[in-house]
Amino acid sequence: MTEAAFAYTTPTDALVAKFAGSVAIESHGQSVVHVEKSSLADVVEYLRVSEEFTMCLDVTAVDHLQDVERAQIPGIKRERFEVVVNLISHPRNIRIRLITQVPESDPSVPTLTSSFSGTSFPEREVYDMFGITFDGHPDLTRILMPDEWVGHPLRKDDAPARVPVTFKGDPGPR
Amino acid sequence: MSLTEEELTMQITGDSSGTDSLDDVAEDVVEQSVIAPDLKRLSRQTGEGSQELRPLQEIVIAGGPWPELEGDGQTMIINMGPQHPSTHGVLRMMMELDGETVVRAKPVIGYLHTGMEKTGEELTYVQGATNVTRMDYVSPLSNELVFATAVEQLLDVEVPERAIWMRMMLVELNRISSHLLFQATNGMDMGAVNMMLYGWREREEVLRVLEIITGLRMNHNFIRPGGLAADLPDGWQEAVLGVCEQVEAGIADYDKLLTENPIWQSRTVGVGVITTEQCMALSITGPILRSTGFPWDLRKTQPYLAYDQVDFDVIYTDNGDCYDRYRIRLFEVLESVKIVRQCVAKMPGGDYRVQDKKITPPPRARIDESMEALIHHFKLFTEGFRVPPGETYARIESPRGEIGCYLVSDGTGKPVRMHVRGPSFYNLQAISPMMEGRMVADAVAIISTCDPIMGEVDR
Amino acid sequence: MGMEQVGHNFMTGQLEDVVQWARRRSMWPAAFGLACCAIEMMAAGGAHYDLGRYGMEVFRASPRQADLMIVAGRVSQKMAPVLRQVYDQMVEPKWVISMGVCASSGGMFNNYAIVQGVDQIVPVDVYIPGCPPGPETLMHGILNLHEMVRTGEIMKRRSANNGGAGIEIANVLPTDSAPTPVTISIADHSSSTLAV
Numbered sequence: 001m002t003e004a005a006f007a008y009t010t011p012t013d014a015l016v017a018k019f020a021g022s023v024a025i026e027s028h029g030q031s032v033v034h035v036e037k038s039s040l041a042d043v044v045e046y047l048r049v050s051e052e053f054t055m056c057l058d059v060t061a062v063d064h065l066q067d068v069e070r071a072q073i074p075g076i077k078r079e080r081f082e083v084v085v086n087l088i089s090h091p092r093n094i095r096i097r098l099i100t101q102v103p104e105s106d107p108s109v110p111t112l113t114s115s116f117s118g119t120s121f122p123e124r125e126v127y128d129m130f131g132i133t134f135d136g137h138p139d140l141t142r143i144l145m146p147d148e149w150v151g152h153p154l155r156k157d158d159a160p161a162r163v164p165v166t167f168k169g170d171p172g173p174r
Numbered sequence: 175m176s177l178t179e180e181e182l183t184m185q186i187t188g189d190s191s192g193t194d195s196l197d198d199v200a201e202d203v204v205e206q207s208v209i210a211p212d213l214k215r216l217s218r219q220t221g222e223g224s225q226e227l228r229p230l231q232e233i234v235i236a237g238g239p240w241p242e243l244e245g246d247g248q249t250m251i252i253n254m255g256p257q258h259p260s261t262h263g264v265l266r267m268m269m270e271l272d273g274e275t276v277v278r279a280k281p282v283i284g285y286l287h288t289g290m291e292k293t294g295e296e297l298t299y300v301q302g303a304t305n306v307t308r309m310d311y312v313s314p315l316s317n318e319l320v321f322a323t324a325v326e327q328l329l330d331v332e333v334p335e336r337a338i339w340m341r342m343m344l345v346e347l348n349r350i351s352s353h354l355l356f357q358a359t360n361g362m363d364m365g366a367v368n369m370m371l372y373g374w375r376e377r378e379e380v381l382r383v384l385e386i387i388t389g390l391r392m393n394h395n396f397i398r399p400g401g402l403a404a405d406l407p408d409g410w411q412e413a414v415l416g417v418c419e420q421v422e423a424g425i426a427d428y429d430k431l432l433t434e435n436p437i438w439q440s441r442t443v444g445v446g447v448i449t450t451e452q453c454m455a456l457s458i459t460g461p462i463l464r465s466t467g468f469p470w471d472l473r474k475t476q477p478y479l480a481y482d483q484v485d486f487d488v489i490y491t492d493n494g495d496c497y498d499r500y501r502i503r504l505f506e507v508l509e510s511v512k513i514v515r516q517c518v519a520k521m522p523g524g525d526y527r528v529q530d531k532k533i534t535p536p537p538r539a540r541i542d543e544s545m546e547a548l549i550h551h552f553k554l555f556t557e558g559f560r561v562p563p564g565e566t567y568a569r570i571e572s573p574r575g576e577i578g579c580y581l582v583s584d585g586t587g588k589p590v591r592m593h594v595r596g597p598s599f600y601n602l603q604a605i606s607p608m609m610e611g612r613m614v615a616d617a618v619a620i621i622s623t624c625d626p627i628m629g630e631v632d633r
Numbered sequence: 634m635g636m637e638q639v640g641h642n643f644m645t646g647q648l649e650d651v652v653q654w655a656r657r658r659s660m661w662p663a664a665f666g667l668a669c670c671a672i673e674m675m676a677a678g679g680a681h682y683d684l685g686r687y688g689m690e691v692f693r694a695s696p697r698q699a700d701l702m703i704v705a706g707r708v709s710q711k712m713a714p715v716l717r718q719v720y721d722q723m724v725e726p727k728w729v730i731s732m733g734v735c736a737s738s739g740g741m742f743n744n745y746a747i748v749q750g751v752d753q754i755v756p757v758d759v760y761i762p763g764c765p766p767g768p769e770t771l772m773h774g775i776l777n778l779h780e781m782v783r784t785g786e787i788m789k790r791r792s793a794n795n796g797g798a799g800i801e802i803a804n805v806l807p808t809d810s811a812p813t814p815v816t817i818s819i820a821d822h823s824s825s826t827l828a829v
Binding site: 027028029030032054055056057058060062063064066067068069070071084086090093095097116117118119120121122125129142143144145146153154159162 | 283289292296327328330456457458468470476563564565566567578584585586591593595599600602603
C-alpha cells in the first residue's frame with residue numbers, strides 16, 4: 001500500500017477525524033487514542049482495513065476503583081473499568097493503543113473477534129477476570145478459573161491479593 | 175540482514191500457497207481487507223457454547239440390530255492432559271477424532287493460573303521482578319527485562335550504558351538456554367529421547383554461567399527497575415566465552431543428529447503448517463511467525479537495548495511447518511552466541527544501575543556509615559519507590575515471541591494494573607488450525623513446536 | 634506387600650530388608666511437573682545430576698506404574714482435583730514429595746488462585762523448600778525419603794508417627810450436581826475450620 005492512500009498523516013489524526021468522541025494523547029512516546037465504547041469494534045476494523053494494522057497484540061482491562069490519582073483527559077468521562085487494545089502495523093512499523101471507558105453499570109463492549117480471531121482468548125480472559133462481557137464473542141466462557149468459580153478475581157473489590165497465612169495450631173486469623 | 179521497508183511489506187498480501195483455508199473466507203472480506211484472515215474456519219472452532227466439546231452427531235443405541243455406520247462413522251472426543259508425558263506443562267487438549275484424524279481441537283488452559291497479575295498489584299515495584307520472573311520460567315530474564323523497562327518508562331529514567339549491555343548479554347544467554355530446552359523437550363516428545371540428555375548437558379553449562387553472574391540457576395530476580403542487582407563478577411569473560419564454544423559444539427551435534435535424519439524429517443516436514451495470514455489473525459509472534467516467511471523480529475525492526483549496535487541475522491523460513499521451527503530455533507542459538515561474543519568484546523564500563531537515590535538502594539557498606547543511606551535502604555525495601563501516574567506498554571522479543579508489559583500506576587508504590595502479554599497465550603491459538611486434518615500422533619509434535627510455557631499462558 | 638502386619642522374627646526381618654531395598658532402589662516417579670520446579674526436576678534427571686544412579690530416571694507417564702509423586706510446582710484451584718485423582722490412581726505403596734515452596738505452602742503466591750500447600754489435598758511425606766530447589770536439594774529430599782523407607786519409619790501409621798498435616802477431609806463427593814463447598818477440619822488441633 002502506498003502512502004498516498006492515506007489522507008491523514010497519522011492514524012491517530014484519521015481516527016479523531018472519523019470517529020466522534022475520540023481523543024488522541026501521547027503516553028511516554030506511544031500513541032494512545034481514547035475511543036467511545038460503542039465504536040470500539042468499528043475503530044479496530046477501520047484500522048485493520050484502511051490503516052494497515054495487521055495484528056491485534058493484546059486486549060486487556062484495568063480496574064480503577066481504588067486509584068489514588070488518575071489523570072483527567074478533556075472530553076473523556078472516566079469510568080471504573082477501561083478496556084485496552086494494543087495494535088501493531090507491520091508494513092508501517094508503528095503501534096497504536098486504544099482505550100475505552102467501561103462503566104460498572106454496563107460492563108459490556110463489542111467483540112473484536114470479527115476483525116481479529118486471535119482476540120478470542122484475551123477477551124475470554126478479560127471476561128473471566130473482570131466480568132466485562134464482549135457482545136458477539138462466539139464462546140465467552142471462563143478460561144483461567146474453574147468453570148464453577150463465582151466472582152471476577154482481578155476486580156479490586158473481589159478476591160483479596162493476599163490471603164492470611166494459616167498455620168497448624170494457629171490461634172486465629174492474623 | 176537488515177530489513178528495509180520493502181522487505182517488510184513483501185509477505186503480507188496474498189501468499190496463500192499450500193493451504194486451502196482462504197476458500198472459506200467471504201469474498202467481500204477478501205476484497206476489502208489488506209490481509210484476508212481465516213475468519214470462518216477459525217470461528218467454527220470456537221463455536222461451542224461451553225468448555226466441553228460436544229459430539230456433532232447423535233447416536234441412538236437401541237439394543238436391537240446395531241445401526242449401520244455410513245461413511246466415516248461417528249467421531250470420538252478424547253481428552254489429552256492436563257497431566258501427560260509431553261513435557262509442556264499442564265495443557266489440556268480436547269480433540270474430536272474421526273478415526274486417527276483430528277477434526278477439531280480445543281486447548282483448555284487455566285491449570286496453572288497463579289493470580290500473578292493480582293499479586294503484582296500487591297507487591298511494590300522493587301519486589302515486582304520476583305513475581306514477573308516466574309511467568310515464563312524458562313526465560314525468566316526476559317520477563318524481568320520487560321517489567322523493568324515498563325517501570326523505567328513510567329519513571330522516565332535512562333539506565334547507564336553498562337546496564338544496557340549487561341542486560342542484552344543476559345537476555346541472549348537466556349535465549350540460548352530457552353532454545354536448548356526446546357531442542358531437548360522437542361526431541362524427547364518426538365521420540366529422540368537422547369536429545370533430552372544432550373540439550374540439558376549444554377543448558378547446564380549456560381545455567382552455570384548465569385549462576386556465576388546472577389546467583390541463581392532460574393528465576394534470577396536480577397534485572398530490576400533502574401538497572402541490575404549486582405555487577406559482573408571477576409572472570410566473567412572466560413566463563414561466557416567458554417560456554418559459547420560449548421554451545422556451538424552442542425548445536426553442531428544436534429544438527430548432525432536430527433536435521434538430515436529421515437525419521438525426524440518424516441515426523442516434522444509438512445506437519446503443523448500455518449500461514450502468515452493465519453498468524454496475523456491469531457496474534458502469533460516469534461519463531462512461529464518467522465517460520466511462515468515473514469522476517470519479523472523486534473530486535474531488528476523496533477530495536478531496544480543496544481541491538482542496533484550489534485551485528486546479527488534474523489532467521490526465517492518459508493514453509494511454516496514443524497521442521498522449519500526446529501531449524502529456526504537451532505540457528506537462533508548461533509545468532510545469540512554471536513551477540514554474546516560481541517557483548518563480551520564491547521562491554522562498556524560504568525555503573526550497573528541508575529544512581530538515583532530514590533530508586534536504587536545504596537551499597538551495603540555505606541549503610542554502616544551513613545544514616546541517610548540506612549533510611550533510603552529501609553524505605554526502598556519496605557515501601558518501595560513511588561512511580562508517577564501513567565500507563566505504558568513495553569515490549570521485547572522473548573524466545574517465544576513478543577512479550578509485553580502493560581503497566582498502569584497511580585502515583586503510589588504499587589501498580590494499579592500489571593498485565594504481561596505472554597506470547598504463549600496467543601501462540602496457543604495456533605494449535606487448532608495446525609492440528610485440524612492431521613493425525614492424532616502429530617498432536618504432540620504440534621504442541622511441542624509451539625513451545626508453550628504454561629506459566630505465561632495462565633499467569 | 635502386607636509385611637507390616639506380620640510379627641517380625643529373624644526370617645521375616647531379612648525379607649523385610651529385601652523388600653525395602655527393592656522399594657527404595659527403584660522408586661519410579663510419576664511425572665507431575667507443573668511449573669518452574671518441573672524444569673529443575675528434569676535437570677535432576679539429566680546427565681549432570683543424574684537421578685538414574687538411584688534407579689529413578691524413568692518418569693512414568695501412567696500413575697498406575699509409579700511409586701512416587703513429586704508435586705513439582707504450584708497447584709492452582711483448577712488443578713487440585715486432577716492432583717487428587719492422579720494420587721488416587723497410584724497403587725500402594727506410594728509416596729508424595731512436595732517439591733518447592735509453592736507445593737509445600739503456597740510459596741510466594743498466597744492469593745486466591747493457589748492451593749496453600751499441597752498437603753491440603755494429598756498426604757505428603759517429604760517437603761523440599763526452595764524456589765526452585767536446585768537438583769541437589771531435590772536429591773537430598775529423595776534420599777531422605779529413601780532413608781525413611783529403609784528404616785521402615787514411613788510404614789508406621791501416621792498418627793503414631795505424629796506426621797502429616799493431620800487433616801481429615803469430609804464431604805468430598807457431592808451427591809447432587811451443584812458443587813458443594815468442601816469442609817476441611819484440622820484434627821487434634823485448634824477448633825477452627827477452613828471452608829474452602
